[in-house]
Amino acid sequence: MRYTIVVLAACQPHNVDHAGLTQRELPGFSLLLPSGDDKLSSEYADGELEIDRANGYSNALVDVSWYFGEALHGDELLEVGKQALHGANPQATGKAELVTREGRELVHIPYDTEEWASSLPCGGRNVLLATERFSVDDHLRMVTSFDCHPIAAKEHEQVPLPIAIDLPGFTEADKDPTTRVLSKDDAHVMLDINLHDSGKDSTETLVHSFVKQAQPDAVTTALGADLYQFKGSDLTGWVRVVRCRETKTVIIGFVPTGTKADDLLAAIRAAHCRG
Numbered sequence: 001m002r003y004t005i006v007v008l009a010a011c012q013p014h015n016v017d018h019a020g021l022t023q024r025e026l027p028g029f030s031l032l033l034p035s036g037d038d039k040l041s042s043e044y045a046d047g048e049l050e051i052d053r054a055n056g057y058s059n060a061l062v063d064v065s066w067y068f069g070e071a072l073h074g075d076e077l078l079e080v081g082k083q084a085l086h087g088a089n090p091q092a093t094g095k096a097e098l099v100t101r102e103g104r105e106l107v108h109i110p111y112d113t114e115e116w117a118s119s120l121p122c123g124g125r126n127v128l129l130a131t132e133r134f135s136v137d138d139h140l141r142m143v144t145s146f147d148c149h150p151i152a153a154k155e156h157e158q159v160p161l162p163i164a165i166d167l168p169g170f171t172e173a174d175k176d177p178t179t180r181v182l183s184k185d186d187a188h189v190m191l192d193i194n195l196h197d198s199g200k201d202s203t204e205t206l207v208h209s210f211v212k213q214a215q216p217d218a219v220t221t222a223l224g225a226d227l228y229q230f231k232g233s234d235l236t237g238w239v240r241v242v243r244c245r246e247t248k249t250v251i252i253g254f255v256p257t258g259t260k261a262d263d264l265l266a267a268i269r270a271a272h273c274r275g
Helices: 074-088 136-145 203-214 262-270
Strands: 022-026 029-033 037-041 046-052 061-068 097-101 104-108 115-122 125-132 171-176 179-184 187-194 219-224 227-231 235-244 247-256
Touching (some): 029 136, 074 104, 074 115, 074 203, 203 219, 235 262
Antiparallel strands (some): 061 125, 097 104, 179 187, 187 247, 219 227, 227 235
């Protein structure tokens, strides 16, 4: 559901051939990147680097983002890589395909330019590298240059929850730096914290991504601009996004289908930014 490192370059008539790249240090890792105009959100747990005018190409963009989560493979990599590449260039309407180059899984979208994406693990974080208008050789240069050196003190440092949500009787069942999982009997709530809200993923996209994995036969219904309900043969639940300044918290609550859960839905509706 989350996307680790994303690198995107765009909007020139031709591909960037034999790109000039320099090793760039970011929180807990480094990799080869082009030069350009930087905008950096450098939180260790969930951050992003945007590079505009990559290598001097007009309207070119490089976006590097990272978060806590596992590396992506197979269909999950295909889905997330497709979203990243289409997000950078909505005109890229080609069908995404999963291919193997030099023993590595890559997402490729056929278009009038080269578009590639791959996923890289780094400690407890996931890294998605997506490039547009760079050759597959240059994409693989970035991938193979990736140097992961996690900061031990940061790997288990829990991020403060930016929202207030009233869940009496729920206990924390699992957690990592940016995720809380709370449970009470058959009811479960997951709170997924994005410290840098890029705005790239709509609530509807997040709902479909979760439902596809958790309850493929579920029917989804919009209950508001940022609140959706899903109901399947086994699970019924709700997904809501709460945006607070630069952060985005995704709330997912669910119960076995047929279980009364009016209080859980009310708590999800009432969740709000702290302060």
